[in-house]
Amino acid sequence: MARICLTLPTNRACAAAIAAVHEEAVHAAAHFGVEVHFLILDSAAAPDRAGHTAAVAGLPRVPGVVVHHLGEAEQRAFLTAALRRARAAGAERLLRLLLPDTVSYGACTDRAFLLAAALGCRSVHRRDSDSRYQTAGGRPVFPVHHELATLGLPAAEAARRVDADARGPLHGHLPVSLVGASFVGEMSVDIAAIHDLDPAVYHDVVSLWAPVHWPEERKRALVEESFKGAGTEPFGGDHAVLGAVDPMRVDMCNIALHRGVYETVPLPPATDTIGSDYFLLHLVHDATLPGVLHNRHIVNHHTDERKTGAGFTAYQLRFTKFLLSMRYFNFLYDELAAAGAALLDDRHRLRAAAVGELVARSTGLDRDENVMRLSALEIAYRKLGGRYAEFAGVLAARGPGLLDEARRDMADFALLIAAWEPLVRAAAATDVPGTDR
Template identity: 60%
Template sequence: MRRVCLTLPTNRPSAATIRAVAEEAAHGARGSDTEVHLLVLDSSDPATLAAHREVVAALSPAPGVVVHHYDEDRQRTFLRKVIERSGAASPGRLLDLVLPSGTSYGACTDRAFLLAEALGCSSVHRRDSDSRYQYLDGEPVFPFPLELATLGPPASEVSGRVTRSRLDPAFADRPVSLVGGSFVGEMSVDLDEIRRLDPAVYEEVVGLSVPEGMPELWRRNLIAESFRGAGNTAFTRDLTTLTRVSPTRVDMCNIALDREVYSRVPLPPALDTIGSDYFLIHLVHDAGLPGVLHNRHIVNYHTPERRSGAGFLAYHLRYAKFLLSGPLFEAVYDTLRQAGDALLDGDGRIRPEAVAPALRAGAAVDRTRGAERLAALTGAYRRLGGRYAEAAHRLTGHAEELLDEVHRDLADFALLADAWPALTLAARTLGGPGPANGAVRGSRAQDLAHGSADGAAHTPMSGTTGDRTDRRTAGSPA
């Protein structure tokens, strides 16, 4: 029986999303030879965490589904055991990278990858706390069953399960390594207020995210499409494409990755940086690994905390760091594109040793372009006035610090990438066999956190949590 991990990172009230994702897990497991481990990684405040515990405890049992609800105490205990077992150098630094004291979209997903390895899962399927499902004829449109049907086998086997193929036949023997869709609804990055205030400033602000050297027609199309996903197109029927999936066509709230990808290379653990969790989508594409692009788009919405007070300033700091890191990652992605097949070993799997040098080269990129982007962003914000002018003042006052941070973040990513294969191997060998089926079984997640080799029995759709959390993971890449 195949085991898979459906994960929901959160640091905000997410009761409705937990219930909805649990329903998706049950739907995917129903009638399939799949055991679904629903993993909720919870960094909420104590009151919200307590409410989430009640939600998890009240979930109806579902055959083939086991729920793990991890607060940060349990995550930390698990991670310490993995790092110690790996024998990696700088264990304290590695712990800080995968469980940092700030918001990191990549780090929270890296923790899901390590826990999925410990649970013996063959894939990770990620959702976000600020998203919902579309409905068709009164039924939710879940991506999960489609992900289960197409992720993992060679592309040649999957070609008959999709609507169409646009994959180069030369890649037909390679495994489908990514299955993803996009979103409908509100923008993934919350910039629509700027568009309403001043469309010209909006184009300037969004245009800063477009790589330099892009032809003007392409540049304008990218500005028009950026952060808008699939727009507001309602789902009516499946349209699935076997292809090399473009990073611009999928979102991390609606994605599944094969373990042969995430067990070899992690996501960047950068702090306070929108989009820092998209690296593996680029890597899969540039390595020539097949994927399936689908139209079961998630419904995105914005939570209110990012639109007022300290939340507004924090959000625009994250957007600024995204822009500042752009030139560094453009250099990384250019190196990966040029490497192409050299990113894979003889069995068609990612070579970690081919990736880390590209990261170090990116960290050495000159600061000039980043400084120019920050100056352009703050100038645009000042023209908007009001709280945007206040954000510009804050960003300008920390300009040198922010430029230092984006370079240090990429160097830290290289450090984590060096240690990652040892960490995932340690996680995979840390515990005993997991549950064999959907009957009453122990959840190894709890046992691994406490160092036990024996599972403590509990029913599917039940979970346990610790007592204390910090607000360190994020439920959305935006």
Template identity: 65%
Template sequence: MRRICLTLPTNRACSHTIAAIGDEAAYAARTFDVEVRLLILDSSDTATYTEHAAAVRELGDVPGVVTHHLDEAAQRDFLRRVIDGAGVAKPELMLDLMLPDGVSYGACTNRAFLIAAALGCESVHRRDSDSHYQVLDGEPVFPVHHELMSLGKRAADAVDGVTEMDLADEHRDKRVAMVGSSFVGELSVDIGEINAIDPDVYYDVVSLWAPVHWSDEEKRDLVEESFRGAGSDTFTHDRATLTLVDPMRVDMCNIAFHDVHERVPLPPATDTIGSDYFLIHLAHDAALPGVLHNRHIVNYYTEERRTDAGFTAYQTRFVKFFLSMLYFNVIYDRMTEAGEALLDERGRVSARAIAAFARESALLDRAENVERLDRVDVAYRKLGGRYAEFADLLAERRERLLDEARRDIEDFALLTEAWESLVRASAAAGAPPTPGRTG
């Protein structure tokens, strides 16, 4: 029987989300011929972890579903065994990249990838703790439906599971590597207030993630599309297109991967939004078939973002995202130029090529990032209030942020070079010890 990993990384209270993803796991198991490993990677404090453990128990015994709820101690123990088994260079650094002290969207998902390999899962399906499902006629609309209709199948054989085909004949013998959709509700990045205060400043800030050589028109189009997901689309009926999926049309709260996640990891940068989106670009640029569907997830903001500490933390992640784009824009250009040359003779992504692009980009002059910080400083001082206070904080951290952005891309190259060894060691290590339940 096919085994899949449905995963929820979290560092905040989300018992309601655990109940909802439990329902999605149960739906997958009873609707498709699969065993679902529901993997909850919990970096919450002790009290919140205890609440989550109670929510997991409330899921009960569900046929075809095994739940794994791992705190950071269990995750760390597993990672040490895997890193030792892989025999990689710099094992302590590798552990830090996989389980850093700071928030890392890429690292938490990388842990899910390795644990999925240990559990014998052929695909990973990710959701987020600050989201929930749309409803039609009183029933939740689960993205896993489209994911299991197509993921891992030869593209030519996945046609019956979609409503539209937009894939050249040359790609139809490849496997469907990614199935995804977007979100509705709040912006994926908490910057709506900036637009409300000053739309011109909003453009100046958001356009910073575009390559510097882009025209004003290209930048305006990017700003218009950025962080909005599917807007306010309401689900009424299914649409699914077999295609090379545009990275701007999907979100990591609503994504599933087959194989590609075992070849290349996500960038492990800390305190950087967008660090978990790399494989979406890679699947597109390597011309790996995917499915884009319309079972969008509802995004909302947690109260933590409204606090002063939450504001500072989130704005820091936002600025570090801009700094990361100096490197990723070049990597994306290299991947676009390489196209299907990114694949080996078996049609699998070459980690060596990606690592080489990352190392090349790390040598870039950082003058472009100095300019980005200058422009953020001007923009935030125009906004005044807490944005001006944050600009003062950025000025103090300026050199450190520039250094971190370069080190982050070097760390990504290092992790990519070790990734396939880590995946093999994970598969050999077997499941990490955790209370679980099988129906």
């Protein structure tokens, strides 16, 4: 029986999300004959983690569904054992990258990739704790329905299971490597309040993630579609398209990746950086690997901790670091697009070394663009006043350090790429804590 990993990383209380994703796991096992490993990666505070333990204990036992609830202690034990087995150089640094003491959207998913390898899974399906499923006819609309219908199949075969085929004529033999959709509801990045205060400042801020050489018209179009997902229209019936999946049309709360992707190249382990987990979407697209875009969008909502006090400051710093990361990612995306199918070897696998070389090259880019971004962001936030003006003071004080962090994050990514494939092989031979292999 084939195994898949349905994963829910979390650092907040989310008992309701655990119950909902478990329902999706049950649906997958019942309708697709797979063994679903529901993997909860729990970095929440102790009281919330205890609530999750109780929520897991209350889940019904269902044939074909195995639940793994791992706190950071268990995750650290697994990573330490895998790194030791891999005989990885710089193991302590790699452990810090994979399990940092602060938020990393890429690292938490990288841990899911390694644990999926240990569990013998053929794919990883990721959900988020601040989202929920749409419903139709009173029943949840599960994305896994489309994910398991096509993921991993040769594109020519997958074409018979979708509503539209937009792939190129030469891609029939390539495997479907990504299946995803977006979200409806609140914006993926919690900055709608900036638009409410001043739409012009909102444009100035959001446009900072575009390449600086883009014309104003193109930047305006980017601002218009950024972070809005699939809008607000509710689910009205299935529609799935096979082809090159635009990364702007997929969200990481609603994604499935085939092992041929994530066992070759990891996600950037950048800390305190929104959007650091989207790299593989671009890589799959630019390497000409087929994907499926469907419309079972997940409902996004924002939790309160990022709106006031220390939570507000922390969230705005993550957004700032996202803008700074684009100095490097814009370069990488241009290079990946230029390379195209040359990113694949003769077995249609991603060339990890080529990707790693590009990432390493990006660390030599000058910082002038990022100095400009920081200055423009500080000016914009001072215009908004109130808590945003206070945050502008934080930017003024921390700016030089943030510039260094953005560059260091890319160096860390290059290091992880170089160590990744041996680490995946080692993980596949490593026991998962609490699991009877």
